[in-house]
Amino acid sequence: MDAKPSHLRLEPLLWILFSAGGVVAAFLIPVHLFLSNLAFPLGWLKAPDYAHMSALIAHPLVRLYLFVLCAVPLFHSAHRIRYTLYDGLQIKHLNEVIAVGCYGGAIIGTLAAGYLLWNIH
Amino acid sequence: MKSESLQARYTLNHPRWYRKRVSTYWWLQRWEYLRFVLREVSSVFIAFFVVTMLAQIYALSRGLEAYAELQNWLRNPFVVALNLISFLFVVFHSVTWFGLAARAVVVRVGGKRVPEILISGGHYAGWLVVSAILAWFLLGG
Amino acid sequence: MAETIQLEVARYSPESDAKPHFENFEVPYRKDWVVLDALNYIKDKKDGSLTFRWSCRMGICGSCGMLVNGEPKLTCATFLADYAPAPVRVEPLRNFPVVRDLVIAMTDFMHKLQKMKPWIIRKEEKALSEGEYLQTPEQLDVFKQYSMCINCMLCYAACPVYGLDPLFAGPAAIALAQRYNLDSRDEGAKERFPVLSQHDGIWGCTFVGDCTRVCPKNVDPAGAIQQYKLTAALEWVKSVLMPWGGK
Numbered sequence: 452m453d454a455k456p457s458h459l460r461l462e463p464l465l466w467i468l469f470s471a472g473g474v475v476a477a478f479l480i481p482v483h484l485f486l487s488n489l490a491f492p493l494g495w496l497k498a499p500d501y502a503h504m505s506a507l508i509a510h511p512l513v514r515l516y517l518f519v520l521c522a523v524p525l526f527h528s529a530h531r532i533r534y535t536l537y538d539g540l541q542i543k544h545l546n547e548v549i550a551v552g553c554y555g556g557a558i559i560g561t562l563a564a565g566y567l568l569w570n571i572h
Numbered sequence: 573m574k575s576e577s578l579q580a581r582y583t584l585n586h587p588r589w590y591r592k593r594v595s596t597y598w599w600l601q602r603w604e605y606l607r608f609v610l611r612e613v614s615s616v617f618i619a620f621f622v623v624t625m626l627a628q629i630y631a632l633s634r635g636l637e638a639y640a641e642l643q644n645w646l647r648n649p650f651v652v653a654l655n656l657i658s659f660l661f662v663v664f665h666s667v668t669w670f671g672l673a674a675r676a677v678v679v680r681v682g683g684k685r686v687p688e689i690l691i692s693g694g695h696y697a698g699w700l701v702v703s704a705i706l707a708w709f710l711l712g713g
Numbered sequence: 714m715a716e717t718i719q720l721e722v723a724r725y726s727p728e729s730d731a732k733p734h735f736e737n738f739e740v741p742y743r744k745d746w747v748v749l750d751a752l753n754y755i756k757d758k759k760d761g762s763l764t765f766r767w768s769c770r771m772g773i774c775g776s777c778g779m780l781v782n783g784e785p786k787l788t789c790a791t792f793l794a795d796y797a798p799a800p801v802r803v804e805p806l807r808n809f810p811v812v813r814d815l816v817i818a819m820t821d822f823m824h825k826l827q828k829m830k831p832w833i834i835r836k837e838e839k840a841l842s843e844g845e846y847l848q849t850p851e852q853l854d855v856f857k858q859y860s861m862c863i864n865c866m867l868c869y870a871a872c873p874v875y876g877l878d879p880l881f882a883g884p885a886a887i888a889l890a891q892r893y894n895l896d897s898r899d900e901g902a903k904e905r906f907p908v909l910s911q912h913d914g915i916w917g918c919t920f921v922g923d924c925t926r927v928c929p930k931n932v933d934p935a936g937a938i939q940q941y942k943l944t945a946a947l948e949w950v951k952s953v954l955m956p957w958g959g960k
Contacts, residue, residue: 453689463950493646590727
């Protein structure tokens with residue numbers, strides 16, 4: 452537990468991303484999941500039609516919002532899943548593989564979200 | 573008169589300490605640990621939501637038929653069940669997160685710490701307001 | 714009302730046992746008895762070789778921490794009446810090496826605590842003639858909670874991260890570091906930063922929160938750790954945005 456030599460530490464950054472993602476997920480995801488994945492497809496509430504959705508998503512601010520909604524929680528999940536695998540399953544010898552897999556997955560998801568939202572006509 | 577061979581040698585006493593191995597299923601051994609792991613697992617369902625959201629965005633960009641197809645897929649009973657479970661876990665994340673934030677955030681007003689219930693209460697109020705605004709947008713307000 | 718209650722007590726003798734086993738003892742059941750009273754009764758009347766730590770018997774020395782029915786508790790503050798008539802299982806604290814019977818070795822914690830430099834660090838000490846360091850009640854309130862720690866180790870017995878990774882600093886050590894970081898008389902936060910802000914320090918903590926739940930003194934070590942994570946994160950942001958360094 453001795454003090455490690457100072458170099459650019461990743462842990463504070465990863466924790467900041469994790470926290471930001473947790474906040475975004477906590478405030479925004481429940482209502483989105485309920486409406487988009489349950490209430491609208493199952494007809495509990497009147498679903499917005501294709502025209503309305505297209506109009507919404509054409510707006511650059513909406514796209515920015517969706518990007519934040521998708522990208523940041525991915526880092527939250529990556530961080531938690533990584534630690535759960537590390538602690539929960541005690542597979543510490545795979546530590547680097549897990550870390551790269553988790554954060555790599557989040558980065559890929561972020562890039563995918565950016566690409567999709569950029570390319571909407 | 574001492575000769576070399578009669579000199580006493582002192583060795584340290586090493587009692588055999590017992591260390592119990594931590595079981596791989598340590599998280600099943602106490603309710604509190606299980607609750608913790610469920611809270612962490614909620615992050616998997618958050619990632620699942622993001623995937624479905626990306627799928628919807630992709631379908632939107634591909635046109636009316638693709639969008640309708642995705643809506644159909646969302647009506648599949650297995651997918652509905654998955655989304656219901658996801659919804660429960662996502663709400664569990666929010667509820668636990670507001671509790672954690674109250675413990676982690678210290679706001680001092682007039683020399684005293686703001687009580688935790690006000691911090692988490694503030695979060696719940698914000699959650700309500702944000703959800704209402706989003707619902708208004710999506711329901712075509 | 715039952716006259717007696719059963720205690721299942723963990724026994725381990727390093728000279729003769731490969732691992733601990735349980736022994737049952739029948740002790741008198743008195744409404745005002747705590748588990749420590751029962752253990753002392755066993756040692757007095759049934760088996761003098763039963764070994765356990767205790768001292769003040771009033772919840773301030775932190776010596777008598779053990780697992781009672783799997784839960785970390787101070788045995789001087791745990792009433793038999795809350796468990797009667799079921800048998801009560803008493804074991805040594807989780808996550809520590811067992812030296813004998815109910816006694817654990819806490820050398821690891823002492824070592825980690827020392828690394829935290831749990832004392833007031835000043836760049837320059839005030840001369841005695843200048844008088845005391847003054848502190849307002851508001852300044853005291855900022856760190857007082859974390860000064861209540863009695864080093865009873867219940868939090869370490871509750872912390873699964875410490876159980877899985879013995880290098881982890883642990884709840885009490887970090888809370889005590891915070892006690893000094895937040896003390897207005899202290900100027901040593903920068904010195905403690907490298908030890909705290911590393912994987913075996915605060916970043917290993919996943920905020921399980923069980924440490925706070927079992928703490929008999931309401932120290933809230935989990936809260937202390939998360940608060941320091943925020944501090945450390947802000948320090949990191951500063952060091953990235955202003956790499957030329959501060960004071």
